[in-house]
Amino acid sequence: GQQVMQIPQYQHVQEGEDFTTYCNSSTTLSNIQWYKQRPGGHPVFLIQLVKSGEVKKQKRLTFQFGEAKKNSSLHITATQTTDVGTYFCAGPAGSGGYQKVTFGIGTKLQVIP
Amino acid sequence: DSGVTQTPKHLITATGQRVTLRCSPRSGDLSVYWYQQSLDQGLQFLIQYYNGEERAKGNILERFSAQQFPDLHSELNLSSLELGDSALYFCASSAPRTGYFYGYTFGSGTRLTVV
Numbered sequence: 001g002q003q004v005m006q007i008p009q010y011q012h013v014q015e016g017e018d019f020t021t022y023c024n025s026s027t028t029l030s031n032i033q034w035y036k037q038r039p040g041g042h043p044v045f046l047i048q049l050v051k052s053g054e055v056k057k058q059k060r061l062t063f064q065f066g067e068a069k070k071n072s073s074l075h076i077t078a079t080q081t082t083d084v085g086t087y088f089c090a091g092p093a094g095s096g097g098y099q100k101v102t103f104g105i106g107t108k109l110q111v112i113p
Numbered sequence: 114d115s116g117v118t119q120t121p122k123h124l125i126t127a128t129g130q131r132v133t134l135r136c137s138p139r140s141g142d143l144s145v146y147w148y149q150q151s152l153d154q155g156l157q158f159l160i161q162y163y164n165g166e167e168r169a170k171g172n173i174l175e176r177f178s179a180q181q182f183p184d185l186h187s188e189l190n191l192s193s194l195e196l197g198d199s200a201l202y203f204c205a206s207s208a209p210r211t212g213y214f215y216g217y218t219f220g221s222g223t224r225l226t227v228v
């Protein structure tokens with residue numbers, strides 16, 4: 001079945017440094033979603049990318065969807081302690097709408113003040 | 114408050130017991146998904162319901178079952194509990210009647226501890 005691989009699994013950065021997490025799928029994705037889970041919290045939907053080569057920005061966060069729609073990345077510029085958490089990518093598993101998505105293992109980001 | 118309500122927040126029970134976790138989806142959402150998250154693990158998909166019908170199954174054990182009721186709330190039943198079933202169980206909802214997808218909305222989870 002479809003797998004969504006995510007690297008790195010852990011990342012420690014100094015506050016102010018940049019951070020990037022990568023997501024790769026074994027199959028072409030119709031869309032990819034990104035979620036953030038704060039420590040002790042629940043996953044929160046950040047964004048969905050649909051188009052090949054799409055780039056979307058949310059303040060210091062930049063999301064990219066690869067041209068082949070098999071990979072994606074999330075880049076955070078000048079990390080802050082509020083960025084701490086686990087970032088998950090998720091791709092649809094199945095055809096049609098409202099299907100289940102497969103989550104990557106997540107990248108746990110630790111920001112050192 | 115995400116709009117998805119899960120109860121109880123915490124549950125401690127003994128091996129061999131049976132528990133029921135409850136989820137009320139966000140108003141207007143038709144799909145309910147159950148996920149299991151073990152310590153420092155990713156989100157493992159268990160099962161999906163859409164408007165009362167089972168739509169997809171993931172890595173759900175035979176000891177586990179779920180259903181979605183006419184009012185769209187869902188229950189996840191875990192029986193013959195084992196120590197390894199200790200985890201966070203999340204419910205998520207999506208598929209609003211308007212048809213616009215804006216990602217899954219997760220509840221705050223039920224932390225199950227089997228002792």
